[in-house]
Structures are given as structure tokens and as C-alpha cells.
Amino acid sequence: MSELQPWQWDESTWRGHVERVRAGRPLRPRSWPGGAQVAVALSFDSDHETPALRDGEVLPGKLSQGEYGARVGVPRILRLLERFAAPSTFFVPAVSALLHDGELKSYVDAGHEVALHGWIHERNALLPPEAERELTLRAADTLERLSGARPVGIRTPSWDFSAHSLRIIRELGLAYDSSLMADDDCYEIVADGEPTGIVELPVEWIRDDLAYFTMDRFTTLRPYTPPRGVLSIWRDEFDVAYAEGGVFQLTLHPHCIGHRSRIVILTRLLEHIASHDGVWFATHAQIAEHALTGGTR
């Protein structure tokens, strides 16, 4: 069976793959808290040096790009979120939290959520089956110890949701995941046809900074799109979310969006958002919980 080409698969094979993890009932609540028209879910993956370490890239140049995130990006972001009174979620690999003393605490003190993002930004799909579980559990313990609270949500590193991720999420009793892309708004994850009670708060490359701005000298990844062009994309995403009464979600990285010419567009975007009535800035945990319990339209 395993040697068959996909065009030779029988129906139970292709249907089985598709049914494994699926979008279930839509969780777009009748209304947002305080009668808000839109929920804004800002998130920052504080990866810093961990993706380089994960790839065994240990020379000073590459590591200094990640260090920028902790040294320059995070303070700029925290000032900006304070200005807009916008509770947000920081997904932090445990090694990154350990390397940057006090960073988790600065998130918690400012009213933000800290959530899971792997141990060393590992690629789940490439790990031996048991390693993903062991690293995730160790990361949960580490974040709890450093932040003072047990995480209730996860974003798999690189959104690399493996064949085993859901089982680990259930074992940890998490309330939500934020790694999948089947909708703009929250939905319940269904596994092999069974509702799981776990909320998906979906992401998209469209609303990720690295997709547009990554530079990697030794591949051909380059900063493709001027930030001002990306601002117009994110503004369009928000405007439709607002018109629909849905969720507007962003995935940003301190070592990427934290740069001077990029923090400018995040500032402009937040000014655009804040100029609307009925905007609910909230953490991923708050939005997932409200989506699950707030009734559907």
C-alpha cells in the first residue's frame, strides 16, 4: 500500500488523510464582549535565536539577527501595545524564554498571554514520534515556571502541526490551537469525525510578517514586498473582518516586525484599527474562550 502513488490511492486512503483533523462547527459568536464588532488577536512568536539553533546555525551573524528580537524588537512592541491598550499573546519556545531572562515576566506584567511554541522551535514533522511529546511537555513546564501560569494554548513551531500534535494537545488539556488555516474565524477541531472541544484560532501566511520580509543569503529568500505594500494587505484583511464581525488575527515576530521600517506599518495598522468603533483587542485565550461559549450567529 505504501508504495502506491497518490493517483492510485483508493477512496478510503485519500478520504482518511483528509478526515484526520478537520474543521468542525464554526465558532463565530453572536457578538463580541461589550457588543464589539470585531475581535483583534495580535500574536508575537518570540523565537529570537531558536530557529537558527534548531538548524544548527551557530555563527555569530545569524544568531545576532535573533538577538535583535529580544534586545530591540520586544521593547518596541511592548511600548506599542501599551499605547493601544492591546492585550496580546506571545508564543515562546522554551529555550528562547530561558535565554532571555525576565522576558516572559515582562509579558505577564503587561497583561499579555504566554503560550506554547515548542522547545527549540523544533520541526515536529521531522521528529521521532515520542520526541514531539517530550519536548512539548517540557516546554509547558518551563513556561509555567518562568511565567507563573500554565499555558492554555499552543502554536506549533512553523505551524508544523504533525500527525501527533492533536494527541499531545489533548493530553495537555489545552483550550486552543493556533496553527491551522481552514477558516478566518474560530472553529472546533474535529478528529476522524469526532468533535474535540478544542478551539482552532486560525492563522494564515497572508497575516505573517516572515512570509514577506525573510532574508536568507544562501537560499533565494529575499524581502519581497515593501512594508507599505504589506500594510495595505493587512488593512484589507481587517476591513473585511470588521464588515463580517469576525476575528482579525496577526502572527508577528519581534526579530522581524521589530525593525524600524516595519514597526512603522504595525503602528499605522493599529491606528487604522483603533479608529473604528467596537474593536475588542484580546488575547488568543480570551477570544478562543468567548468563541466557544459566546454562542454562534
Next chain:
Amino acid sequence: MSELQPWQWDESTWRGHVERVRAGRPLRPRSWPGGAQVAVALSFDSDHETPALRDGEVLPGKLSQGEYGARVGVPRILRLLERFAAPSTFFVPAVSALLHDGELKSYVDAGHEVALHGWIHERNALLPPEAERELTLRAADTLERLSGARPVGIRTPSWDFSAHSLRIIRELGLAYDSSLMADDDCYEIVADGEPTGIVELPVEWIRDDLAYFTMDRFTTLRPYTPPRGVLSIWRDEFDVAYAEGGVFQLTLHPHCIGHRSRIVILTRLLEHIASHDGVWFATHAQIAEHALTGGTR
């Protein structure tokens, strides 16, 4: 002979390759129905999960990107086409149709055409010779069963028109193909110098959404061009088509164009088109038939 390099080929070799499938007489009719100035051929390839399955990519993250097309993209597109009263053509791999119950029927009920797009979005040029035929025939039967009508047109998956595609098209008695690029307007396909009676309604990467917006983490494919930039390209394509009295054709994908910041540009484009007098929105089948029988200018 087969070991010769192309610069060593004799004339019969390079001429033979070029003559195999060729553009014949132009099929730009004297006028469009109702005296319209331009024919607008909108098409949507409802691939959803099939390109991922075809490549054996079966993890939840990748599959959820395709699921978005069926869950969110298609309803948005159908609402938009209804607003503009624009009959369109949906090219649907059979596996995609089987995975998404009722989707074909929703197309037909709204007055759109359903046409062939392979079994599981297979790469024809990489298949054993007989497999392309068997999969295409099975797809035709499946679409007929689910949509209630036998398809009359085909778009080869990935526009991957193989050395055997034309023979299969003739065996199925199809009226048109929409995979080749030798013109902006319809033409008759000529095979080894012989007119075939089959209409080509040509496509182009310029008028395809995936060419600009694809994101693939593990290659360096990224969303290159902000949608507002692509809108300006498509508007220019339409304006010249209008000035020439020809066909304006688009190839879009629900899991791509269906996103909030992209459906915005399709909306703007349709508003631009609809602001002109003499626009004939029609299915690919209707345009191919009129092009063949409506006389030439």
C-alpha cells in the same frame, strides 16, 4: 537519436516538436452575443485539498489550506458571481468533488458550468501513458454523476498538457480545452498540421492568482505581489481586451482568491468590468461555442 542534444537536432526533429499541437485559425468572432464588445470568461479551479494529496502531503496544516477553499472561498465566490450575474466555469478534480458533498450541485444550481480538471490534480506529464486516459475518463463519469451533466470542456491540471492529452480530448468528444497559451483569444487547435475542430480558450499565468500569491514554506515560493498590484495588472489586461473586442479570461482558485484581502480585488475588478457597456459574462463552453460558430472578424 534520443541522445542528441537539442543544438544537434536536425530540422525534422525541432519542427516536429513544434508542429505537434499548434494554434490554427483565430476564432475571434465578428461580434459577441447581444452586440457585446467583450467576452468575460471567469473560471475557478476548485482544487481544494487535491494538489497537496497529489504530492503526498497529508499533514493537517497543508490540508487545512485547501479546506479553506471549500469552506470559505467557494461561498464568497458564489455570492460575488450572483451579485454580478456572471455565469462562470468551475474546473473540478473528481476527488475534490467527492470530498465536498453538494459543491458541484451548488455550481450548477447557480447557473455555472462544471468542467474537467483531472482525477486528483495529477501531473499528466509524469504519468504512465495509459493512466492519464483512465483517470480522465473516470473523472468525466464522476462529474457527470455528481453534476447531472456530461462535461464538454477540460483544463489539464496545472495546465500540464501532455503528449497524450489531445488524443484523450478527442476520444471524449470535448468541445474545448483551456490549458494552452498561444493567443489571448480563442483559436482552433491544429495537430500535426490538421485542424481538429477543437477550440482552445487560452490561459496565461498573468491572469492566474496562484502565480502571485502562493506560499510554500519549504521552497522559496512566497506571495510576491500585493493584491492591489495584481488588480492593476488584471485591469490592464481587461482594458486591452475590451479595446480589441476580444476575450478576457481569468483562472482563479477558491483557496487562494477566496481570502479576505484577495476577494477585495476580485470585487474591484468586477466593478471595473461591469462599469463598461457591452460586457458578456459567459461560461467557457458558451464562449468556445460562439467563437467557433459566430464567424470571424
Next chain:
Amino acid sequence: MSELQPWQWDESTWRGHVERVRAGRPLRPRSWPGGAQVAVALSFDSDHETPALRDGEVLPGKLSQGEYGARVGVPRILRLLERFAAPSTFFVPAVSALLHDGELKSYVDAGHEVALHGWIHERNALLPPEAERELTLRAADTLERLSGARPVGIRTPSWDFSAHSLRIIRELGLAYDSSLMADDDCYEIVADGEPTGIVELPVEWIRDDLAYFTMDRFTTLRPYTPPRGVLSIWRDEFDVAYAEGGVFQLTLHPHCIGHRSRIVILTRLLEHIASHDGVWFATHAQIAEHALTGGTR
């Protein structure tokens, strides 16, 4: 010696490589004919199907993209050049000329120059030493027979100027080459320190359409830049050329620039150019000759 790494090379080695083919005296004439302020050197590489054939890509889809150049692109370009009364140069691989009967004659009849561009758009640097010579000589004979005049200039296919190209250019007694990039304006080619009397009319990727618009599904080449953005680049290039009194040179391809949304920007560019006083539109041969004999500033 051949196993040394470049950082181990001695001075005679790296200096030898650099001195082989070098830019000599600048050939920016004191003035252009009629006292013009700028010389505009438009060129079109009518490759059509030949780059695909050269790579052994012989399926109908790929070939139809090249066919578009001959069927749609060339007529649009000839109409545009007539409107602006702009004599231009067409660099044509011999196989392309043989495949498209009468195309060379249509260039000559409209007052344009036909020049060398290889046999089948071969990659010179990958050929056995003698093959480049044999193919180039055969191409010269073919172009002479079809166009009625012996070509006086060459552009190596893909600007792939090999270690042997200059020797072949001298054997053919050509007046100019247009494949190198050491200046914006014409210069005399120097070989191992000796002036050759051969004029280089330099090219650049900045002023090439394929660099911005190529689409190749199986690599990650995509149409990067909206044509309107490229128009602004070319306008800036022209404006500085005008201010300096130099040459403005473009390398375009009928199967690329010939598309509706791209011919628009060529039209806008020519309108911009034609709005200036003192513009001399001329063939590459005319500009090279004047640059050589017209005195230097």
C-alpha cells in the same frame, strides 16, 4: 594549478581572468545625429519557442508560450514601432526564423535591423569549443538568406558570452556585440590589453523584461514586479540617459512584453520618451557605428 581555490590564486591568475575581455575607451559621441540629446536603442529578442527547445522542453504547453510571441507579440510590437517611427533591432535565433516564415522579412520591410542571436538559443558556455563557432556561422548564413542582408551585430543567447565568443565575432567581422554590462554607454572591447575595434552596446538585466516577468512553474521563478513598477524603473533609466546625453537601451522579448498588460507599459514608456526633444531612435548597428566614428565628448 587548476585545483587551487580562488582565494589561493596568484595575481597573474585573477588578473588574467579580468583582463581577457575588458571595457576600453568610452564611445559616447560628442553629439548624436541631428543634434539629438539621447540615442534610444530598442531591441527585441525573437526567441519564441527556441529557449524551450534548447532545454528539451517539447510539450505543447511550454511551446505555446513561445508561439504567442510570433503570433501575437510581434504584430503588436511592429504596430507600436511604426506609430513611434522607431527603427529597432531584432535579435533572432536561426531556428526561430526558420519556424516563422516571413517574420524576418516583416522586420526588414519595416526598416528594422536583424542581428545574430545563436542557432537554437544555445548556452554557449556549455557547448564543446567548436560547436559555438559552427552554430554561429550557420546562423549568420541562415539570417542572411532569409533577411537579404548579412548581420553586422550579435547578442549571445542569454548574454552567455563564452571564452570563445570574441574570437568568433572577429572571424565573422562583426561591427558590434550587445551582451556585456560594463557601462551604460558604448565602449570599445579590449582583449588581453589590445583594443579590438569592436563596439560593445551594453545591456543590463534592469532593462530586460524577462528578469521581472518570467513564470516557471517547476522552479520558483514568478512574475515579481507589476509592470507599472517596471515602467517607473525604465523611465528613471531613460531620464538619466537623457540628462547625460547617452544611450538608453532595452532588451525585450515578443513572448513576454507582447502581452496586453505589458505592451501597455511599453506604450507609456515610448510616449514618455517621445515627449522629449532631441530623441534619436536608431538600430543597434546605427548607434554602434555613430558611437565609433562620431567623436567622443
Next chain:
Amino acid sequence: MSELQPWQWDESTWRGHVERVRAGRPLRPRSWPGGAQVAVALSFDSDHETPALRDGEVLPGKLSQGEYGARVGVPRILRLLERFAAPSTFFVPAVSALLHDGELKSYVDAGHEVALHGWIHERNALLPPEAERELTLRAADTLERLSGARPVGIRTPSWDFSAHSLRIIRELGLAYDSSLMADDDCYEIVADGEPTGIVELPVEWIRDDLAYFTMDRFTTLRPYTPPRGVLSIWRDEFDVAYAEGGVFQLTLHPHCIGHRSRIVILTRLLEHIASHDGVWFATHAQIAEHALTGGTR
């Protein structure tokens, strides 16, 4: 140990990699000379033919692209810097300096700094351990001989700061490096926890011309972003630097930024900068020295 995957590393391993070369105390002075609000650090890496030679690419086409830098780019840049009275730093591979007689002297005569940039633009991380040292020392002697002054700063070629670079910098007694990216403003380099007294004047791909404009036919590197879009990025970078009272640093290459359509944006950028009060244009050496000794805010 060496066969462990990064996700298996113990804490001393990943912490050891990160601590090797680190950003220490920030060196943003209380004020800039003359009470200026911002320091502008323009730099030009005069690589010319050396990156091609370093890769063994010795055909005339590729080499002519580098030659453009020396022949056309450098004179344009020197005129522009003179117009704005902007002392700048030229990082020059020694082989490039040897190939282009008198170029170093033209920099010095115009009041600019000459600093180290390797021997033949070698890739430090790929060299045998001792080769990086030997080539760097030889380059320092060569630059001193040709420019009349011993260099006090270095930029590792391709910003490829190896595990050995810092040791060589200390042996040479250099005052500053400009290859790392952990901040926007100057900082002291810390090695394994010990302050070194060496100033880092940080760079970034955001403020590099090649990241946006490189064209390489045989990979998929293309000129991604129209220069006018890059101008807007650099203007945003400057504006925030100005608001913060920090350093605005640019890394440019004569064979890239020197082209007509690109020198235009450098001109516009310098006009924008010069329209502000309190701008201190200075060499990297001047800024590094002032940052170290001028007190911190």
C-alpha cells in the same frame, strides 16, 4: 556529542553558542558632535569583480557586471557624496583595490575612510582556520600600502563573521566591526561574557542594496523590489533613527546602486536626509569612536 540533533542539546551547548559573541552595553551617545540629532553612516562595499572571482565565475559577462562598479558606479557615487559633503566608508577587498589602480586614493583624497573587506571577498565560514587570518592580514597590509593609512575597521565579506573573526580583529587591534545585526545602534561586543572594547556598528539586509536588486540568471534571484519601493523603506528607517537620535547606516555596492535607476533613489534619500536639521554625516570610524567615548544617554 557532535552527532546530537539541536533539539537534543543540553543547556550548556545552546547557551554556549549564543554567548560566544554577544551584544553588550548599548553605545548610543548622549549627543552627536555639534549637537546633531542623528548620525548617518553611509558605506560602500567596492567589491567589483571579486565576488565572481571568489566563486570561480570568470567568463566575460559576469565580470563585466563587476567592472561596471569601478567604471561607472564609483565616479557617480563620489560626485554625489561631494554634493552632500558626506564623509563615508569604503570597504574594499584587497584584490579589488589591486585591480582598480588609483581607486583607493580617490576615496582618501575625497575625505572618505577605507576599511577592510577581505582579500578576494572570501567566504570566511568556508575557509580552513588559518586561511581567514592570513588573508585578512595580507589585506590590511595591501590597503595600508595603497591608501596610505592602516585600516581601523572591518566588514567581513558577505557579513560572514566566522568563529575565528573576532580573534583576528583583536590581533589586528581594530576599533570596530560592521558585520553583525543585534541592534540599530552601536554596541560593545562581548565574547563569552567578557566585554572586548570593540565597537559594533550594526548592519541589516533591510539597508543593503543587493538584497533587493540582485539578478542571477541561473538561480532564481531576481530584482524583487522597484527602487522607488526601496526608497520608501530606507526613508522610514531614517525617520525612526532621527526620531530616536540614533544611527542610520546603509550598505551599498557601486556595481548595484551605481546604476541610473538606482542612483536616483540614493539621491532622493540624501535630499530627504539633508532636509533635516542636525544631521551628522560621518565615516564608520568616526561614529564608532564617538559612540564609544561620547557617553551614553
